Amino acid sequence: MTYPSFVVGIAGGTGAGKTTVARLITENVEDSVTRIPLDNYYRDLSHLDLEEREEVNYDHPDAFEWGLLREHLELLLSGQPVEMPQYDFEIHNRADETVTVEPTDVIVVEGILGLYDDAINDMLDLRLYVETDADVRILRRIERDVVQRGRDLEGVIGQYLSTVKPMHEQFIEPTKKHADLIIPEGANSMAVNLLQERLQNEVDGDATRTWERGALEKHVTGSRIDGE
Numbered sequence: 001m002t003y004p005s006f007v008v009g010i011a012g013g014t015g016a017g018k019t020t021v022a023r024l025i026t027e028n029v030e031d032s033v034t035r036i037p038l039d040n041y042y043r044d045l046s047h048l049d050l051e052e053r054e055e056v057n058y059d060h061p062d063a064f065e066w067g068l069l070r071e072h073l074e075l076l077l078s079g080q081p082v083e084m085p086q087y088d089f090e091i092h093n094r095a096d097e098t099v100t101v102e103p104t105d106v107i108v109v110e111g112i113l114g115l116y117d118d119a120i121n122d123m124l125d126l127r128l129y130v131e132t133d134a135d136v137r138i139l140r141r142i143e144r145d146v147v148q149r150g151r152d153l154e155g156v157i158g159q160y161l162s163t164v165k166p167m168h169e170q171f172i173e174p175t176k177k178h179a180d181l182i183i184p185e186g187a188n189s190m191a192v193n194l195l196q197e198r199l200q201n202e203v204d205g206d207a208t209r210t211w212e213r214g215a216l217e218k219h220v221t222g223s224r225i226d227g228e
């Protein structure tokens with residue numbers, strides 16, 4: 001594989017289509033891709049009971065353990081594996097198990113605040129923002145949360161109005177300015193095809209990297225593998 005990996009960040013509101021875009025743009029190069037869902041870096045809330053965890057604002061940047069995500073990205077970029085936490089939406093907490101993630105040619109970091117943290121943004125080679133109208137997103141979210149995340153309609157609507165919507169406006173939407181590309185409506189086929197081609201070139205070693213060695217140093221402090 002090529003070191004360091006090519007790192008793609010995908011941000012956007014809940015239900016915008018981030019996960020779908022991440023899956024589609026990497027489907028031809030699956031074995032060469034590491035997916036890092038930001039959800040896995042929600043803080044460990046084991047010190048709270050379930051009722052307290054249900055009240056947490058999961059759309060505020062403070063809900064995430066940014067230091068751990070930075071550390072894991074730096075390790076992967078220096079060619080080392082990491083133990084990635086897993087998240088369980090039904091209990092609003094990290095799961096007991098972790099998953100060992102190996103470095104690969106391409107790393108995709110995906111989540112509502114994927115373009116929020118300055119240090120993470122510096123590690124990204126390509127920044128994408130998926131933009132979908134709020135009415136479409138809430139409809140998708142209701143369906144998903146009820147079917148897959150064990151929520152009821154009243155709870156989804158209450159959470160949307162009290163935290164999801166205001167946090168989107170205050171923190172998520174403004175990160176669009178960091179994007180290299182804005183993808184309308186999620187799985188937009190022209191955008192997906194172009195990005196598939198770009199990632200295929202990365203994996204085949206045909207892509208021209210725009211940054212130079214000096215710029216590379218900012219990715220990782222300390223030792224790194226020189227594979228070029």
Ligand SMILES: Nc1ncnc2c1ncn2[C@@H]1O[C@H](COP(=O)(O)OP(=O)(O)O)[C@@H](O)[C@H]1O
Nearest residue numbers: 013014015016017018019020140185186187188
């Ligand atoms: N372009 C699209 N057209 C129709 N449905 C879509 C599109 N993109 C995503 N979806 C659907 O919307 C839902 C939410 O998409 P998802 O990728 O999980 O969003 P996010 O990760 O941003 O929350 C899923 O059921 C997905 O299949």
Ligand SMILES: Nc1ccn([C@@H]2O[C@H](COP(=O)(O)O)[C@@H](O)[C@H]2O)c(=O)n1
Nearest residue numbers: 013014015058059089092093111112164
């Ligand atoms: N315990 C939790 C943790 C997060 N959420 C919501 O998940 C959304 C982010 O995931 P997407 O796939 O929709 O991007 C975010 O808006 C949180 O409100 C939750 O409901 N419960």
